[in-house]
Every structure is written in C-alpha cells, then in structure tokens.
Amino acid sequence: MTLPDTSPTLSLRDATRTRSNILLAAQRLFAEKGYTTTGVREVAAAAGVNSTLIRRYFVSKEGLFRAAVEEFLRVDVFIEGNREDFGKRAVKLLIYGEGVTSALAMMMLATADTGARELCSELMHRHITVPLAQWLGGGAGAMARASQINMLWFGYMGARQVLPLTGLEGDALDATRDWLAETIQAIVDRP
Structure with a gap:
C-alpha cells in the first residue's frame, strides 16, 4: 500500500494552488458583480473550497479584494523599456489588458462601498501613480503628470x-489608440 505524499513541499504546492x-x-466575481454584491461564500463555491480557507489566506473579504486588485496593479511592465516608446508600449499593454480580468472593473464596481473605494484609491496611488511619478523624474510636476x-x-x-463605447471599432478604434499613444507620450x- 502506498501512502500519500504529505511532505511540506506537497502541502505548500496545494496551499499555493x-x-x-x-x-x-474572486477576481472574476468582483469584476462581474462588484465588491458589495459578491460574498465570501460565493467566492469559495466558485473556487471549490470551504469559505474558512478564504479567511485563512486573506483574513477578510477586504483582504481578498485587496489581493485581487493588487495582483493587477503593476506599473513595472509599462516603465520597462525605452522612454521614447512609452506611449506606444502603454497602448499595447492596454490592448492586451482588454482580454483579461479587469482590475478597473473590480475597482469601478467597488465604488458603492466607501471602504473599498478608499482602498482602491490608496492602491492606485501606491502601486501606479507614485512609481510612475518617480520614473518620470520626481519633482513638483511629476505627480500631476x-x-x-x-x-x-x-x-x-x-x-x-x-461601459463600452459604441463607435469605437475598426479605423475609429485604431485612430483612438494612436491618439492615446501620442497623448501619453506627450505627457x-x-x-
């Protein structure tokens, strides 16, 4: 008879998974339904786990929401590379982002909850705006830029x-993306 492997490595791998x-x-549900209407038990059911595990790994619904949003708030992928190509690179990354779970949807749908809205604002400031301002050279105008x-x-x-805008398809979408890249680069x- 073979006993299951209960080594710490296997347990760690299972815990990570x-x-x-x-x-x-959580990311899928927060992006589809919002923070206020998504429950911990609903997330647990969608993940196929007991809801007590959410408390174990994330402490609270707010902790779960924080982790769900923070995973997407990475400015490093934008600022790696040539400064002269930043606008075009940023738009390419935004286009890629259109096809994945949206941190923006999670954040926008969370605005009905005061605490979640404040958390999103703080996370955006800490993970995006401050590092981007530092990359822009710091100083008085860098934070505004x-x-x-x-x-x-x-x-x-x-x-x-x-809230997808109608009329942004084909050539109009391409022109909008070009405008966005140029505007970002100008900043x-x-x-």
Missing part, C-alpha cells in the same frame, strides 16, 4: 471594458 484558485474566482497618464489609462479601459516628454 488553493490560494490561486480563490484569487482567480503621472495622474494624467493614469486618468487616460482609466478612461480607455473603462470605455473598452466596463512623458513634457519637462
């Missing part, structure tokens, strides 16, 4: 994923 499954289920870029990203993704290039 369980945590990942919970996070994926980083916020302007962030606002453009937010608007584009909102118009593509959360980056501004002294």
Whole structure:
C-alpha cells in the first residue's frame, strides 16, 4: 500500500494552488458583480473550497479584494523599456489588458462601498501613480503628470471594458489608440 505524499513541499504546492484558485474566482466575481454584491461564500463555491480557507489566506473579504486588485496593479511592465516608446508600449499593454480580468472593473464596481473605494484609491496611488511619478523624474510636476497618464489609462479601459463605447471599432478604434499613444507620450516628454 502506498501512502500519500504529505511532505511540506506537497502541502505548500496545494496551499499555493488553493490560494490561486480563490484569487482567480474572486477576481472574476468582483469584476462581474462588484465588491458589495459578491460574498465570501460565493467566492469559495466558485473556487471549490470551504469559505474558512478564504479567511485563512486573506483574513477578510477586504483582504481578498485587496489581493485581487493588487495582483493587477503593476506599473513595472509599462516603465520597462525605452522612454521614447512609452506611449506606444502603454497602448499595447492596454490592448492586451482588454482580454483579461479587469482590475478597473473590480475597482469601478467597488465604488458603492466607501471602504473599498478608499482602498482602491490608496492602491492606485501606491502601486501606479507614485512609481510612475518617480520614473518620470520626481519633482513638483511629476505627480500631476503621472495622474494624467493614469486618468487616460482609466478612461480607455473603462470605455473598452466596463461601459463600452459604441463607435469605437475598426479605423475609429485604431485612430483612438494612436491618439492615446501620442497623448501619453506627450505627457512623458513634457519637462
């Protein structure tokens, strides 16, 4: 008779997989239904786990939401590379982002809850705006420029994923993306 492997490595691997499954289920549900209407038990059921595991890995619904959003808030993929290509690179990454679970949808649908809205604002500031401002060179105007870029990203993704605008197809969408890349690059290039 062969006994199951109960080594710490196997347990760690299972724990990592369980945590990942919970996070994926939460991201999908928060992006589809919003923070206020998504329950911990619903996330657990979608992940195929007991709801006590959500408390174990994330402590609370807010902790789960924080982890779900933070995983997507990565500015490093935008700022790696040549400064001269930032606008075009940013738009390519936004286009890629249209096809994955939306951190923006999670955040926008969370605005009905005061605590979740404040958390989203804090996470965006810490993970996107501040590092982008530092990359832009710091100083008095860098934070405003980083916020302007962030606002453009937010608007584009909102118009593509959360409340899709009609009329942005084909050539019009291509022209909009070109405009967005040029506008972002102009903000980056501004002294």
